[in-house]
Amino acid sequence: MPEFTNHQLLLMRLRDDRCNKKAAELARKIGKDATYVSRLFYPIGKKGGKGVGLEIMTACTKAFDLPAGYWDGAVDLPANYKIDRDSHSNGHEPANESGVIQLPTQRVDRWTAEAMDILSKLNEAQRAACVVQLRAYAAAVGPPRDGQALSVADQKKGAA
Structure with missing residues (x-):
C-alpha cells in the first residue's frame, strides 16, 4: 500500500x-x-x-x-x-478482445488531410482566424449541389 x-x-x-x-x-x-x-x-x-x-x-x-x-x-x-496508478479494480475493466467490435475508420480525403496538416502547425489564434475564413467561405458558397462551381471566384467568372 x-x-x-x-x-x-x-x-x-x-x-x-x-x-x-x-x-x-x-x-x-x-x-x-x-x-x-x-x-x-x-x-x-x-x-x-x-x-x-x-x-x-x-x-x-x-x-x-x-x-x-x-x-x-x-x-x-x-x-x-513517482505516482502509482491504482491497481485495484474499479469495475471498468478492458473489454474482452472477442467481444470488441471494431468501428470503421473514417477516411479523410487529401484536401481535408492537407488542411488538418496546415492547421496543426498554427497557434490557436491563427487556427481561429482560419476557421472564421472557412465559415465565411462556406456561407458564401452554400451547401454543395450537383454542378455547383467549387469556388466563389468560379461563380463570379461564370456570371460575367
Whole structure:
C-alpha cells in the first residue's frame, strides 16, 4: 500500500519546489492555516491527517498558476515523486478482445488531410482566424449541389 496519495505527492512537489520545502510557506501562499496544511502531508492512515480536496487543489492552482492536468499527474514528475496508478479494480475493466467490435475508420480525403496538416502547425489564434475564413467561405458558397462551381471566384467568372 502506498504511503501517500497521488494528490499528496503533487502537493509535496509544490511545497518542495516553490515553498523552500516549508508547509508554513505553502499555507501562507494559498491562504490556509499552517497547521491544517501540515496535516495534509501526514501518511495515509495517520491519525489527524487530512486529505487533499478540491478546495486545496483550487487554492494551489490559483496561487501557483498550475497547468491543466497538474492534479491528474499529467505533468512530468521527478522520479522521487513517482505516482502509482491504482491497481485495484474499479469495475471498468478492458473489454474482452472477442467481444470488441471494431468501428470503421473514417477516411479523410487529401484536401481535408492537407488542411488538418496546415492547421496543426498554427497557434490557436491563427487556427481561429482560419476557421472564421472557412465559415465565411462556406456561407458564401452554400451547401454543395450537383454542378455547383467549387469556388466563389468560379461563380463570379461564370456570371460575367
